[in-house]
Amino acid sequence: MLYxxxxxxxxxxxxxxxxxxxxxxxxxxxxxxxxxxxxxxxxMAFKIPPFRNDYILLAIxxxxxxxxxxxxxxxxxxxxxxxxxxxxxxxxxxxxYMAYKFGTGISEIGLxxxxxxxxxxxxxxSAAFVGILFGLPSLRIKxxxxxxxxxxxxxxxxxxxxxxxxxxxxxxxGSVSAPELKFFGYLVSTPIEKYLVALIFVTIFALIAKNLxxxxxGRQWMAIRDMDIAAELMGIRPLVAKxxxxxxxxxxxxxxxxxxxxxxxxxxxxxxFDINRSLELLFMVIIGGLxxxxxxxxxxxxxxxxxILLIVVPAEIGLPITTETVSHLQFIIxxxxxxxxxxxxxxxxxxxxxxxxxxxxxxxxxx
Amino acid sequence: xxxxxxxxxxxENVTLKFGGVTAISGVSFDIRKGEIRAIIGPNGAGKxxxxxxxxxxxxxxxxxxxxxxxTRERMRPHVAASQGIARTFQNVALFxxxxxxxxxxxxxxxxxxxxxxxxxxxxxxxxxxxxQHREYCEEIIDFLEIEHIRKVPVxxxxxxxxxxxxxxxxxxxxxxxxxxxxxxxGMNLEEKQDMCRFILDVNKxxxxxxxxxxxxxxxxxxxxxRVVVLxxxxxxxxxxxxxxxxxxxxxxxxxxxxx
Ligand SMILES: Nc1ncnc2c1ncn2[C@@H]1O[C@H](COP(=O)(O)OP(=O)(O)OP(=O)(O)O)[C@@H](O)[C@H]1O
Ligand SMILES: [Mg+2]
Numbered sequence: 001m002l003y004x005x006x007x008x009x010x011x012x013x014x015x016x017x018x019x020x021x022x023x024x025x026x027x028x029x030x031x032x033x034x035x036x037x038x039x040x041x042x043x044m045a046f047k048i049p050p051f052r053n054d055y056i057l058l059a060i061x062x063x064x065x066x067x068x069x070x071x072x073x074x075x076x077x078x079x080x081x082x083x084x085x086x087x088x089x090x091x092x093x094x095x096x097y098m099a100y101k102f103g104t105g106i107s108e109i110g111l112x113x114x115x116x117x118x119x120x121x122x123x124x125x126s127a128a129f130v131g132i133l134f135g136l137p138s139l140r141i142k143x144x145x146x147x148x149x150x151x152x153x154x155x156x157x158x159x160x161x162x163x164x165x166x167x168x169x170x171x172x173x174g175s176v177s178a179p180e181l182k183f184f185g186y187l188v189s190t191p192i193e194k195y196l197v198a199l200i201f202v203t204i205f206a207l208i209a210k211n212l213x214x215x216x217x218g219r220q221w222m223a224i225r226d227m228d229i230a231a232e233l234m235g236i237r238p239l240v241a242k243x244x245x246x247x248x249x250x251x252x253x254x255x256x257x258x259x260x261x262x263x264x265x266x267x268x269x270x271x272x273f274d275i276n277r278s279l280e281l282l283f284m285v286i287i288g289g290l291x292x293x294x295x296x297x298x299x300x301x302x303x304x305x306x307x308i309l310l311i312v313v314p315a316e317i318g319l320p321i322t323t324e325t326v327s328h329l330q331f332i333i334x335x336x337x338x339x340x341x342x343x344x345x346x347x348x349x350x351x352x353x354x355x356x357x358x359x360x361x362x363x364x365x366x367x
Numbered sequence: 368x369x370x371x372x373x374x375x376x377x378x379e380n381v382t383l384k385f386g387g388v389t390a391i392s393g394v395s396f397d398i399r400k401g402e403i404r405a406i407i408g409p410n411g412a413g414k415x416x417x418x419x420x421x422x423x424x425x426x427x428x429x430x431x432x433x434x435x436x437x438t439r440e441r442m443r444p445h446v447a448a449s450q451g452i453a454r455t456f457q458n459v460a461l462f463x464x465x466x467x468x469x470x471x472x473x474x475x476x477x478x479x480x481x482x483x484x485x486x487x488x489x490x491x492x493x494x495x496x497x498x499q500h501r502e503y504c505e506e507i508i509d510f511l512e513i514e515h516i517r518k519v520p521v522x523x524x525x526x527x528x529x530x531x532x533x534x535x536x537x538x539x540x541x542x543x544x545x546x547x548x549x550x551x552x553g554m555n556l557e558e559k560q561d562m563c564r565f566i567l568d569v570n571k572x573x574x575x576x577x578x579x580x581x582x583x584x585x586x587x588x589x590x591x592x593r594v595v596v597l598x599x600x601x602x603x604x605x606x607x608x609x610x611x612x613x614x615x616x617x618x619x620x621x622x623x624x625x626x
Binding site: 012013014016017208211212214215216217219220222223225226227229230231232233234235236237244248291 | 422424443444445447448449453454456460461462463464465469472473474476477479481483486487488489493494496497498501502505536540
């Protein structure tokens, strides 16, 4: 009887509509936040295992945070609004390159280098703008055809950032480096600092995303996803609902792209945001749970941790396994899981988590 | 009611074709403010098509539809919604992935005014919207006796309850004209009785004008003020339940007498 809502009477609809209506959930989230913001940085600072070196921090935690953010963005469009997209990588690239342009100044229009936070947000807005343009045809084209259209966007922007030298400030190698990471006058350089910056962004945007999906606009997205004809007869304008989903989704993905470039990569090429990244985000959303913010985190964690497990576990039990086999195995497992989830449990890990909670809520009395 | 009943909606000479198929041909009738108007007829008579014309989902090739004194041009369904027309569907058309409460809350969507920036923070006008409209939806939930399934995703509900949630969602729009397409199809006797009671209550308490498609003649006779009968896209009778019941053409249509 640890996890219960009985006895916690709601005296108003306001109390019932807070973000986590069940007290245990609230406490759980507080604990996770405390661990992420205080406990982990302390462990990192004192190099307490597993943080003896920066490997876990740079190879797992930082990518996990930023890709979770990108997955939240992808989930808004795909999971909440039902518009399948294979172009998430392109929107990360737009966020990254435009944040770079704003961060290094656009001399053609006499724009000086802008502060880093402003640049990152403008990167997001640029992605949102392009997202709206690519969302316009979604009123007419659906399902597979929309997927193909977003795939075209992916290849188009791969080409743009490779060929249009303006975006890379005419760097001969084609690769660019992030501007100085000065956040409000504070220079961010160590892995811990980068982790904290990413964590702050993810926390804020996850909260914003959660607020949107449980409010009026989120219900409109889901209504369009579930039954667009009925939605229209309720007074929801399909184009408006879809375009806001494209805009919000692309904005978040764009911000994640800028963070990925600035914090994780430092120096990057267009290849960093190719079709593989788009597919990876799609897998995260499907495996984690379509239409779930929590699921976006679970999906990102799974996709990042699986390859590591595939290397570590066989090594521990003395099984010889080559990196090539690992990458093959990875594809087989992803493929199998996606087929399984799409058939059996389209709502992914997040749904399994929810079922678990429902069971726990009843426990120990089944009825 | 006043002595001279006001016309809420009038349909004049409406003809609707799908390629070679004429679904409705030259049908005229009106719906008065505050009444329950039944539309009956055998399968394929064009009843659903008629509702689809009324709420702008189909556009008739000929004829006029006048609503609240205004004759309309081609219009989109969401415009009909904003003018106070709500409906339920012959095949349940709920948002399956959403809870009962969220489904009903979508009915309030046109009345929520907070912009996206307030919604992002869920404070100020956005929070006020949520709470105020939640209160309204809870009234409907009480009224239709579905408190126990508020937080259940509608995809998991039995058919009878889904139909009831769909009615709740339409009521949340506070419509002036409510179109019900076979709200009792596939229900057992008890569920039907409940639904009849709800429809009458809606009509009485909220004063909502209702257009009702129903096959069960008993129900139609009990509920409706006036009945229009369609057959093969044509109107064959129009009048009070008693008049219609004794009309020879209607009897023939229902017994399947060849023409
Ligand atoms: N979208 C459409 N395209 C082509 N034909 C249609 C379409 N909608 C309806 N029809 C045709 O119009 C005619 C009337 O159909 P409608 O659904 O309005 O009948 P109904 O009176 O509601 O019947 P039921 O009692 O079976 O619901 C039928 O012949 C049907 O095949
Ligand atoms: Mg019908």
